[in-house]
Amino acid sequence: MEALVASGRIRPFAAPSNAGSRTRSFVRVQDGCDNGCAYCIVPLVRGGDRSVHADRVISEVAGKASRGYNEVVLTGTEIGGYHSNGIELGRLLERLLAENRRPPPAPVLSSAAGGQSGLLEPWRDGRLCRHFHLSLQSGSDSVLERMGRRYSAGDHQRAVSQIREAVPGAAITTDVIVGFPGETESEFAESYDFSGEWVSAGSTSSSTRPAPVPGPPPCPAR
Numbered sequence: 738m739e740a741l742v743a744s745g746r747i748r749p750f751a752a753p754s755n756a757g758s759r760t761r762s763f764v765r766v767q768d769g770c771d772n773g774c775a776y777c778i779v780p781l782v783r784g785g786d787r788s789v790h791a792d793r794v795i796s797e798v799a800g801k802a803s804r805g806y807n808e809v810v811l812t813g814t815e816i817g818g819y820h821s822n823g824i825e826l827g828r829l830l831e832r833l834l835a836e837n838r839r840p841p842p843a844p845v846l847s848s849a850a851g852g853q854s855g856l857l858e859p860w861r862d863g864r865l866c867r868h869f870h871l872s873l874q875s876g877s878d879s880v881l882e883r884m885g886r887r888y889s890a891g892d893h894q895r896a897v898s899q900i901r902e903a904v905p906g907a908a909i910t911t912d913v914i915v916g917f918p919g920e921t922e923s924e925f926a927e928s929y930d931f932s933g934e935w936v937s938a939g940s941t942s943s944s945t946r947p948a949p950v951p952g953p954p955p956c957p958a959r
């Protein structure tokens with residue numbers, strides 16, 4: 738074996754090590770939630786909504802940059818609800834961008850973030866990742882109400898339009914729950930149609946089929 742290595746015909750195997758090799762790091766800026774959606778256990782297990790002081794977030798991100806990380810992902814249970822001493826998420830991002838030349842923070846935002854004024858302005862700085870996650874959960878307003886969500890399908894669509902206008906080419910992802918207890922066939926159809934419009938309006942990828950597949954939903958009506 739030593740002879741083969743010495744001849745250069747094979748190279749010795751080195752087990753991958755995480756130490757010093759990662760380029761992405763995570764900084765939790767918010768935890769918990771006060772919303773109490775009907776299907777969610779998060780408020781029970783993570784407690785109420787609370788945010789990390791902006792100064793601490795900025796110094797943590799600066800520390801990551803000095804240790805060589807090229808990307809920082811800001812995380813939170815309900816990150817759109819970030820607020821600390823009058824600073825909301827948009828302002829936090831502005832400060833991070835102004836006070837750290839690198840790395841670029843890359844927050845993934847939830848639906849509540851859509852309503853904050855000025856939230857999208859920091860995306861004029863190309864260092865922010867152009868990815869937004871807005872949980873839809875249902876395209877039926879009556880189901881959303883029973884779920885305890887605080888927006889309508891129309892609100893969601895408006896938030897998506899705002900993002901598309903302010904951050905062209907942004908990736909927008911979502912979650913949809915089907916079969917929520919009590920969901921009727923017509924509510925399912927409403928949600929199905931809404932989701933189809935949503936994907937059709939947004940998809941520019943030739944590798945996806947943006948329109949819903951024709952035919953009935955795969956599960957039998959209850």
Ligand code: SF4
Nearest residue numbers: 770772773774777779
């Ligand atoms: S907003 Fe999100 S985390 Fe909070 S209760 Fe609803 S689903 Fe759970």
